[in-house]
Amino acid sequence: MLDLIIKKNVTLSDQYALLILTSPDKLPEMLPGQFAEVRVDGSSTVFLRRAISIHYVDYETNELWLLIQVVGDGTKRLAELKSGEIVNLLLPLGNSFSLPADKDARILLIGGGVGVAPLLFLGDYLKKIGFEVNYLLGARKKADLLQLCEFERFGNVYTTTEDGSHGEPGFVTRHSLLNGANFDFIYTCGPTPMMKAVASYAAKTKTNCEVSLENTMACGIGACLCCVTDTTEGHLCICTEGPVFNITKLKWQI
């Protein structure tokens, strides 16, 4: 458990904010796919912490980035945090994305909406160890495609929008990049229907695929058993056995 300071709160749109947090102490080591349980102070309606993906970590500037989508009172309060305010977090929590065994593996990271968050950190990580990174990012409209400039730092970026205002029109799974089995490893995070469609493509093309799941959580450390998902090993906690699961372990009908 640690207190971090808001260094900057960047409003990305009326629905999204980028929180840049820092600390006088060195940030702990974190891995792509892990998350933080963020305490929400100063709200009479919010009781539990909010589970937020680790968007990016810069150890040189000692910055932790969290991407916030405003969906309710808790995330609204987080998106309103001001520079200098203190935030209490439990982190890093959960498992992480696994790495392809083959150094020449062709890699695709598919994100939708705020689900792009963990893929920035993952792309940075993969690029640093020598993989070529491809991003396929989807959103409803151009304004909801978040952090494109940041993603371009680590890989090739392809986009889709439902209204056709940026990149190819339609859902990510309709992108021409996915004509044929062009990849060895797919990582995905986004709305469940999108991840299921990606998982279905991966299963058909026999592509290794990991998804990052979310669920409402209480503790975040495997004690309360509230955030389970159904797997081949029974009900497993998303907070400790996940949030990253290989699609072969999930009981999805794909």
Add this chain to the structure above:
Amino acid sequence: MANLNINIGKLQLKNPVMTASGTFGYGTEYSDFIDISRIGGIIVKGTTLRERQGNPYPRMAETPSGMLNAVGLQNKGVEYFINNIYPTVKDINTNIIVNLSGSTLEDYIEAAEMLNELDFIPGIELNISCPNVKEGGMAFGTSCLSAAQVVKAVRRVYKNDLMVKLSPNVTSISEIALAVEAEGADSVSLINTLLGMAINSEKRQPILSTITGGLSGPAIKPVALCMVWQVAQAVKIPVIGLGGIMNAADAIEFMLAGASAVQIGTANFIDPTVTIKVIDGIDDYLNRHGYKSVTEIIGALEI
């Protein structure tokens, strides 16, 4: 430093702060955050004779000042506990107490017999009050007759400390407490969660897969405090108070109302270090008010 030691039934506690079942895993989940051996007692998650997968999800709904859960006693069964968990927790220098639940009288008895053989488990908390399983659980705890029946049967086979966890979802919790006391319970712990419900109006659907669930957190504290007060007036055995304790002041309120010890539950989810803060806070309170021992504040409410 005041003396925080307290005896509850056959248990000797180094302080009156325990953790509530289902909120603290097996304790080890929290050892990254605190020295769990400082806690007076750790009540491990609800255990049943055989493995249970628990309820489908969603299992949780956040509510004003609290949360509803419908976990449904997901656990790997008592044999798994004995073979896989017991060896790792038995040397923790605190009281490790197993919360035991069952669907039938026979299940309770068989599991209690197995737990009776464990040298480093000083007691069990008999759960006759889980609202989230269809069969058994709360059904045992909502009538004096069935509550007495299960306590009597377990008492016959279980020789160590027998704490009985009571349901608030009854007409008179004091009568249930008296019934289990008469059958040999060493103490009673209360309250388990209150039956509650949450609805998503946009979808016109319940939020929990089981429709109803158990409400916990500070939302239930006044109810819990009242019931602890009532039961402490009625029984002679020690009462352990729980329900929405978030800090030392809350814990002290329960003790003033008559609780000999407390359990901290939902607060662990918001602050994994809360147990230590409560222990230190009680000590500070005793020093500030000139008490030499924590036993002096039990039922010390001035009316």
